[in-house]
Amino acid sequence: MIIALVAVAALLAGLIIARGLLEESVELQAASIYPEARTLAPFELEDATGSAFTEDDLRGRLSLLFFGFTNCPDICPDTLGVLARSMEKLETMRVDTVPQVVFVSVDPQRDAGNTMRDYVDYFDERFLAVTGDDQALSALTGQVGAMFVRHSPDESGYYAVDHSGMIVIVDPQGRMIGRFPPASDADAIAADLFALLRARG
């Protein structure tokens, strides 16, 4: 009896270790995966309707976070377009649960409410859009290493916002596991997400 239990325990341990090794050996084209997953500390942003969006909303499925602003001339529309194409590709690859894409606006003054909602809808209606005041934003951006700087307004009142262009990958346990560098390719992102989803079951 005891021997059988030990054997079962050893088998389970072996399976867990093997799975760990398999996860490590996933070959990725664009993503860089951190040596250790990092649990996100509490933060509280809000969506277009004013409902809270917290670390708990990142649990249950893979999430991708991208930081930007709706008046962005280049990086934001490019990246959201790439993400929309990547999600389409994942669906054609018959992935049941595609990752949840979260656009975090670092320009709440211009973007809060329907502005950011309408903006992300243009790319993919399933994308989420959230924002918050500087303190609320920093609680998340500091943890994931996303930086932003707002420039002073020009004569017309327009101001640019410099921001990080990477996409942060959060696992279904709400842990930051890695990132896609700025300007990653849609095919590479889809392939990597497919590999990550498969490795993690």
Added chain:
Amino acid sequence: MSHLKTWPQHLLPQHGLTRMANAASNSRWLRRALIGSFSRLYPVQLDECVTPAGGFSCFDAFFTRELKPGSRTYPEDASALASPCDGTISQIGAIERGRIIQAKGRHFTAEELLGGPKWAGHFGSGRFATIYLAPHDYHRVHMPLDGRLVADVRIPGKLFSVSASTSRAIDRLYARNERMAAVFETEYGPVAVVMVAAMLVAGISTSWDPDDHPRPGKTIRERSFDPPVSLARGDELGRFHWGSTVIVMTRNDAPAWHPALGPDQRIRLGARLSE
């Protein structure tokens, strides 16, 4: 013991002495005497530097001398971090809960060093390397990796000496002296390079705005640049118009420091800093 040696620094007119030293340093008339006595006092390696035709115009030009091309080598691995300067490692290790070790039993926080929580929030856990530049060292500072400048922050402060004995004795030394913190976006997320001034060693200029006043004003000034400034590993980032200390800060996303590096080791510009 080090307390006895350093307490008079609290009483010295640090800023006044530094202004006088800066004036002398930029004088054409004093250059021969200053360069001559300096070279006798310190082991300056002039053979690896570019000497302008007609000699250095002033002591400052000598102090901020340029290296001959190819006199420093960088790691073959383009993603490895390289030492930003010539100098001696003062401390190297992990940033834990925003705390950075200054010397045995002394620490300061990323928030104190960077003048507030805005950028320090990125360095709550990560790594730091503090490198001390001796007076005779080469005084230009270069990029430890490719990066895009996000902000430069000029922070006013004291001008204590940053020698090893002072760093053991004076609490939060680097977070009290005048300094310029440059924050970069890199392959590994935010990386900060902080240039800390010291007594008779104040004056820091940057490669992206060389005509900017080399000393901070009375309050913290932060700037960002549009169009953005992109620099490659090894590009000049700034220079000290007198020598001091450089602190590199990374997040955990960046590779760990090379295990062979430790306090009191000499390190050369371009030497491998990461694993």
